[in-house]
Amino acid sequence: MNTRRVSRDGTALLRRLREPAPPRPEQCGLCGRDLPPGHRHLVDVEDRALACSCTACGLLFEQPGAAGGRYRTVPDRVLTDPDGTVDERAWSVLGVPVGTVFLFRNAVLDRLLAFYPGPAGATESEVDQEAWQRALGANRLAAALEPDVEALLLRRTEGRVSCFLVPIDVCYELVGRLRRCWHGFDGGAEAQAELDAFFGQLTVRARPLPTAVTA
Structure with a gap:
């Protein structure tokens, strides 16, 4: 039987391949920027759907009538x-x-x-x-x-x-x-x-x- 030694780097690579990939961060639904946990959301009022939002896009759609009023930033008050x-x-x-x-x-x-x-x-x-x-x-x-x-x-x-x-x-x-x-x-x-x-x-x-x- 032929055997082959695996280098330390190769062993580490095999271990990483067996491990589940870390979850990808969520992305802003408008600009595609990666988002941290606890990010804001937008409401698409025409499709009645929620979209994740970065801070910049969230601030943009706080303005009345932005994008023709289709998107609205979800407030954070309780x-x-x-x-x-x-x-x-x-x-x-x-x-x-x-x-x-x-x-x-x-x-x-x-x-x-x-x-x-x-x-x-x-x-x-x-x-x-x-x-x-x-x-x-x-x-x-x-x-x-x-x-x-x-x-x-x-x-x-x-x-x-x-x-x-x-x-x-x-x-x-x-x-x-x-x-x-x-x-x-x-x-x-x-x-x-x-x-x-x-x-x-x-x-x-x-x-x-x-x-x-x-x-």
């Missing part, structure tokens, strides 16, 4: 209203069938939409304008909501409703996290623990809604 509450009546008025929902206004379609996280992602439902007014017409967070790029994220637990104004990408992060751990009809204990941790992080991050605020 707000609560210590003086405002959402009661359980809103659940029946809005027709929410589950314990967690996020709601936002799509400016292109001129519709109010609700999304319910679940094992297959997020289920979409249109919200009647009259129902929105009855349930959330007096809610200051709802009044401060920016179309397309922000959402109201609500969770009902044991007779209490938590309500946050959040960036829309936060909602899709939650959808992805729940999808990975969902079991059974209601998600199971692991999904409930994920929800507890997620809303706990939002509570720490959130700031009170200013007394006077405009969208």
Whole structure:
């Protein structure tokens, strides 16, 4: 049998080939620049899609009407209203069938939409304008909501409703996290623990809604 010694360099090369390649960094959806963790996102309002963004592109599309208004930078604010509450009546008025929902206004379609996280992602439902007014017409967070790029994220637990104004990408992060751990009809204990941790992080991050605020 013929044998051949492999040099140290060759051994190192073989070891690298056996090891999984390191993940490539995400890239800006517009300029292609590599992005660090925690980067910003843009909303493509025509395609209803999120795109990763570098700082420069994010700043560019913060300007109203940039690129004809097709792209909008997702804000990073998380707000609560210590003086405002959402009661359980809103659940029946809005027709929410589950314990967690996020709601936002799509400016292109001129519709109010609700999304319910679940094992297959997020289920979409249109919200009647009259129902929105009855349930959330007096809610200051709802009044401060920016179309397309922000959402109201609500969770009902044991007779209490938590309500946050959040960036829309936060909602899709939650959808992805729940999808990975969902079991059974209601998600199971692991999904409930994920929800507890997620809303706990939002509570720490959130700031009170200013007394006077405009969208």
